[in-house]
Amino acid sequence: MSSPAADIDVRAITEAEFSDWNRALNTGFLREPVVAQEQLEARRNQFVPGRLLGAFDAGRCVATFRSFAQEITAVGGATVPADAVSNVTVTATHRRRGLLTRMMNQDLAAAKERGDVVATLIAAEYPIYGRYGFGAATWMAEWTIDVPRTGLDPRWSGPDDGGRIDLVDGEEVRKIGPELHERARRAQPGAVSRDELWWRSSTGAVRLFSGEWTEPFYAVYRSAAGEVEGLVAYKADDRWDGKQPQHTAEVKWLLGATPAAERALWHYLCSIDWITKVESGWRAPDDLLPFYLPDPRAASIRTHGDWLWVRILDVVRALQARTYEGTGTLVLEVTDRQGLAGGRYLLEASPEGASCAPTTRSAELTLDVDALATLWLGDESAGRLAALGRLKEERKGAARVADALMHTSRRPWCPDIF
Incomplete structure (x- = not known):
């Protein structure tokens, strides 16, 4: 007992x-x-x-x-x-x-x-973490590419921008990957840091889990100037039907610092002999992947769901750390059942910078700390939260002001699971 x-x-x-x-x-x-x-x-x-x-x-x-x-x-x-x-x-x-x-x-x-400033997690189950102040701040999508339908040349011989693609091994990835990731993640809201253990475990140098390790293929894209701008790790199965290849390339991760690098790596994957299907792995919900293909319908969404959850711990530092699309002020009444980040805050923001401080001014928006987390990275809409009853306008039109300030033109994304 x-x-x-x-x-x-x-x-x-x-x-x-x-x-x-x-x-x-x-x-x-x-x-x-x-x-x-x-x-x-x-x-x-x-x-x-x-x-x-x-x-x-x-x-x-x-x-x-x-x-x-x-x-x-x-x-x-x-x-x-x-x-x-x-x-x-x-x-x-x-x-x-x-x-x-x-x-x-x-x-x-x-x-x-x-x-x-914040806490983060990837939620295995949706209902658990909202009661601790976490909100779903980024989403992800997985695509399946039907290679014969893409309209790409099956005998594609490489990028036409002067860049090149080479196969490398895990040791080389551990050398060139961290610096590339640092460049890429600073341009992607929602991206998180990777330590040395991530690179070692993702390339087989360290085995964190039981089971036989299968070495992926690694391909690197270098620009015309010779700079590393993209990396992909992928595996392939071995499947034939009526003496016709029906192989699938499964992307473990694909990292691009530029759209040119991403385009080249996706085209490479779709040009590998015998590959008739490509599984994209976790991508941003507004990823450009389908539009790198002559026929975007060749890429169909297999999964779409919440991904990175964020819990604000310091409202002032969180709101001051980010940039804003417009200029304006907003008084937020933030409620927090755990008592870690609640209070009333005055946000004064513009594209040049922002300040945030506790205030006694009348609240214009009232929301729980988990709702604030969904707005922080720019993905959610205050208007949507108001319609769902997760945000209350204390001053008419305040939700539109919040969206004008905080909503971003591209969606945030976290490429990692942890």
Whole structure:
């Protein structure tokens, strides 16, 4: 018989408890509970004292929670420090006891104390995280490309802009990838930082999970000046039907610093012998991919859904970090059940910069902190939130002012899962 909730110990784990914590993590994600020693040693790279929380019932770990330092790109290219939340599980035998709430509250309070501006996560299930102040701030789409329908030359021999595409190995990707990613992510609101472990695990140098590693193909696009501007990792299956190839190229990730690089890499993927279908992997919801093809209908959306969730921890720094499309002022009444970021704030914004400070002026918009998160990166519309009852206009027309200031011409996107 399990213990009452009050007797379950929620705290930061010790390194000696890391193996048991990983067993609970695998159990929660329906992976094989036993963690191979090789994977356990690799995962020790993720152990940061105080950032891995666990719930313990009679000494056995029954819930897991990990956070780590991250940067996220705000609208305009500035980056802010974020508390990235991951590895959240509660064992099925111990649900409905407030364990996630205790772990989340402990982590968010620590993040606020550290000075993180926001917290971030990728939600496995939609209904869970809104009650902790998170809002869906970016969305994603996955496309399937029917290669024969694209209208592209199946014998395409390379870019016509003077650039070139070469195949490279994982070691080369680890050398050239980080600098390219830094350039690309600063131009993409919603993009997050990648540490060395990301590059090592994504290229097979470190194995975080059990199972046989299959090396992807890696292709790099270099501009006419020889600068690395794009990278793609992809795998291909082996399928024939009536002696006709029916192979699919599955994109693991594709990173482009310029539209020319992206166009060249998609055309390359569609020109590989025997490939009749390309699965795009996670892309921005307004990605240009279909329009890189002579027939955009050859790319059909397979998945469209919420992706990066954001939780504002510091309203002043969050609103001052981003740029704005128009000029105006707005008084926001922000409610926050956790008591971390609530208050009334005066935003004064223009394309030249912005200031935000607590104020006693009358509120013009009232909204919860999770709704503010959906507006922060420029994707959501205040008018839509008002229609849904998630935002209240205290002054008629204030939602239109908010949209004129905060809505962006291109949608934010987070290329990563964590």
